[in-house]
Amino acid sequence: MGKPLGILVAVALAFALAACGSDDPATSSRPTGGGATASTRAAAFPITVTGTNGDVTIDARPERIVSLSPTATEDLFAIGAGDQVIAADDQSNYPAEAPTTDLSGFEPNVEAIAGYEPDLVVYATEPGDLGSSLEDLGITALQLDAAPTLDVAYDQIDQLGAATGHTDEAAALVEQMRSDIQALVDGADPAAGTSFYYELDDTFYSVTSKTFIGKLFTMLGLENIADAVGKGSGGYPQLSAEYIIDSDPDLIFLADTKCCDQSAETVAERPGWAGLAAVTGGGIVPLDDDVAQRWGPRVVDLLQQISDAAAAEASAA
Amino acid sequence: MSVPEAAVRRRLSARARATALGVVVLVAAVLIGLLVGPVRIGAANVFRWLFSFGNAPPGMSEQQALILADLRLPRVIVAGLVGASLAASGAAYQAVFRNPLADPYLLGAAAGAGLGATIAVAYGPSGALDLTVPAAAFVGALLGVGLAYGLGRSSLGGRATTSLVLAGVAVASFLTAVQTFLQQQRSETLRQVYTWILGRLGTTGWDDVRLALPSVALAIATLWAVRRLLDVIEVGDVEAQSLGLNVTRLRLVVVIAASLATAAAVAVAGLIGFVGLIVPHTVRLMVGGSYRSVLPLSVLFGASFLILVDTLARTVIAPAEIPIGVITAFIGAPFFVVVLRRNGGAGGLKKRVRSASGSPPDGREAA
Numbered sequence: 001m002g003k004p005l006g007i008l009v010a011v012a013l014a015f016a017l018a019a020c021g022s023d024d025p026a027t028s029s030r031p032t033g034g035g036a037t038a039s040t041r042a043a044a045f046p047i048t049v050t051g052t053n054g055d056v057t058i059d060a061r062p063e064r065i066v067s068l069s070p071t072a073t074e075d076l077f078a079i080g081a082g083d084q085v086i087a088a089d090d091q092s093n094y095p096a097e098a099p100t101t102d103l104s105g106f107e108p109n110v111e112a113i114a115g116y117e118p119d120l121v122v123y124a125t126e127p128g129d130l131g132s133s134l135e136d137l138g139i140t141a142l143q144l145d146a147a148p149t150l151d152v153a154y155d156q157i158d159q160l161g162a163a164t165g166h167t168d169e170a171a172a173l174v175e176q177m178r179s180d181i182q183a184l185v186d187g188a189d190p191a192a193g194t195s196f197y198y199e200l201d202d203t204f205y206s207v208t209s210k211t212f213i214g215k216l217f218t219m220l221g222l223e224n225i226a227d228a229v230g231k232g233s234g235g236y237p238q239l240s241a242e243y244i245i246d247s248d249p250d251l252i253f254l255a256d257t258k259c260c261d262q263s264a265e266t267v268a269e270r271p272g273w274a275g276l277a278a279v280t281g282g283g284i285v286p287l288d289d290d291v292a293q294r295w296g297p298r299v300v301d302l303l304q305q306i307s308d309a310a311a312a313e314a315s316a317a
Numbered sequence: 318m319s320v321p322e323a324a325v326r327r328r329l330s331a332r333a334r335a336t337a338l339g340v341v342v343l344v345a346a347v348l349i350g351l352l353v354g355p356v357r358i359g360a361a362n363v364f365r366w367l368f369s370f371g372n373a374p375p376g377m378s379e380q381q382a383l384i385l386a387d388l389r390l391p392r393v394i395v396a397g398l399v400g401a402s403l404a405a406s407g408a409a410y411q412a413v414f415r416n417p418l419a420d421p422y423l424l425g426a427a428a429g430a431g432l433g434a435t436i437a438v439a440y441g442p443s444g445a446l447d448l449t450v451p452a453a454a455f456v457g458a459l460l461g462v463g464l465a466y467g468l469g470r471s472s473l474g475g476r477a478t479t480s481l482v483l484a485g486v487a488v489a490s491f492l493t494a495v496q497t498f499l500q501q502q503r504s505e506t507l508r509q510v511y512t513w514i515l516g517r518l519g520t521t522g523w524d525d526v527r528l529a530l531p532s533v534a535l536a537i538a539t540l541w542a543v544r545r546l547l548d549v550i551e552v553g554d555v556e557a558q559s560l561g562l563n564v565t566r567l568r569l570v571v572v573i574a575a576s577l578a579t580a581a582a583v584a585v586a587g588l589i590g591f592v593g594l595i596v597p598h599t600v601r602l603m604v605g606g607s608y609r610s611v612l613p614l615s616v617l618f619g620a621s622f623l624i625l626v627d628t629l630a631r632t633v634i635a636p637a638e639i640p641i642g643v644i645t646a647f648i649g650a651p652f653f654v655v656v657l658r659r660n661g662g663a664g665g666l667k668k669r670v671r672s673a674s675g676s677p678p679d680g681r682e683a684a
């Protein structure tokens with residue numbers, strides 16, 4: 001009796017940790033007022049930046065950064081701060097030159113992190129009290145939690161730019177992302193009522209339009225079948241198979257190609273799925289799980305992929 | 318033996334009534350399970366579909382026939398098999414361990430299944446996932462129970478039931494530790510393992526029916542066949558032995574059968590708590606403590622209970638689903654407390670578990 005219950009609780013927590021966060025505006029980082037991001041001089045240390053854990057003062061240009069967040073790792077390399085990163089967590093698999101170690105961002109070992117003698121630790125999730133533990137050791141820690149919106153994702157890049165002395169590169173990257181995304185949104189012309197199902201795993205967990213990833217689809221004018229789910233699902237509902245089949249979405253996006261080995265073939269083999277429009281009409285779009293879970297520069301690539309699929313669907317229709 | 322004839326007849330008719338009720342409830346549960354879902358199909362359509370044996374009757378879309386044939390029907394069947402397995406093995410464990418709190422996961426079946434699933438997800442070949450994970454969970458559950466049984470038997474000798482339960486606790490902790498360690502090594506598969514363990518009736522198909530049916534049928538048939546002996550063994554090892562029963566062998570057979578049923582249930586549905594506790598106890602409160610009634614009725618009501626709970630799981634917040642284990646605990650725990658209070662608390666419950674069929678008090682309770 002106790003065991004299954006315990007597991008239920010553990011799982012509920014695991015999902016809460018893994019899934020939420022990005023849905024809660026209260027935990028997001030806010031743009032700094034005035035000083036930090038506005039300064040264009042790269043060497044303006046000490047500088048105060050704002051993360052999910054509040055204002056963080058960085059005394060000098062960090063040269064020994066440990067990144068426990070795959071998104072932050074991508075951000076840092078994209079703004080030219082890659083050679084200041086000495087260690088990244090075990091999930092930081094992009095870009096290829098990222099110094100991936102066996103450090104874990106989910107179960108951080110403070111002693112192992114301190115062993116790298118970092119002058120800045122960037123992390124996303126906070127299990128326990130990582131931030132204060134690091135501060136007790138005199139290590140500056142900056143938390144950048146899952147971004148609920150693109151604006152917060154941009155701001156995190158700006159904050160990282162300011163924190164590492166790459167303010168201009170960060171601003172340029174954000175500008176590039178903004179214009180690329182604007183171009184994709186402007187060019188989007190999906191057939192009216194093009195619907196999609198976004199699959200997080202092979203038990204039909206999905207996302208609603210309230211989530212970071214869901215908002216990307218909304219920007220392109222696509223209709224999310226998971227939005228039929230009422231409030232209270234936290235943005236990541238588990239859909240009924242029969243509902244998905246009955247909705248018969250035009251497009252199916254698979255964000256579980258790595259985790260769960262899903263593909264157009266495995267979807268077609270599921271009981272009752274073979275006759276779906278997306279299956280027969282080539283509307284299954286395999287995504288890179290990693291890109292789909294992060295809120296870094298590759299969001300543009302993800303949006304491009306979604307946009308291409310929508311365009312193909314529109315021309316086929 | 319010396320029970321008056323009238324009492325015997327009364328008990329028989331009470332049992333017949335309860336069995337009839339169980340069958341009616343099961344049929345109703347199956348129909349409700351087929352009729353209700355996030356997609357509206359319409360009662361008339363469902364009945365016409367049933368009577369045309371799965372061919373889409375006129376006026377019904379192909380999609381609807383597909384949903385009934387490939388999703389709802391196998392899901393109802395699997396829910397029924399799992400509910401029957403958990404309830405029957407719960408009743409059997411409670412008998413052979415003489416413990417009202419014994420449940421199907423007691424001897425490390427859950428921990429073993431979890432470890433098996435984790436190994437398959439984290440290290441198994443990619444691709445053939447659909448079958449390797451449940452199969453690994455099945456093997457893991459049997460290994461967990463086998464380990465607990467082996468350890469419990471070889472230690473402490475005399476106090477067989479206590480040492481078995483303690484060995485089960487130790488094995489479960491050990492296997493859970495191994496599982497946690499492996500998950501840490503492969504943290505990217507963490508979520509998948511948990512989703513899997515939490516329950517997967519949402520993805521049930523005919524494959525799961527084929528996977529579960531043979532083991533469940535074999536296990537329940539075995540438990541059904543020995544149901545009278547469960548009454549004897551529950552009185553006590555010494556007493557049962559003096560009646561000429563090979564207690565050690567019977568306990569082994571019952572533990573193997575119950576574990577087989579549990580392993581099959583975990584393999585197709587993940588961990589679902591409370592069914593193995595509340596169903597047998599509720600049945601006991603209805604018809605008394607004799608396993609001649611408790612076991613068959615646990616099978617019937619266990620199947621109905623889980624079919625109905627699964628129907629709730631896919632309709633309450635449709636088109637989203639609620640993990641089924643959450644509902645069994647959410648409904649099960651308060652319901653159980655109500656039943657318990659109305660029937661004289663834990664003392665009354667324990668008396669019912671222990672009172673075997675031959676003893677006179679049972680005759681009165683059944684009336």
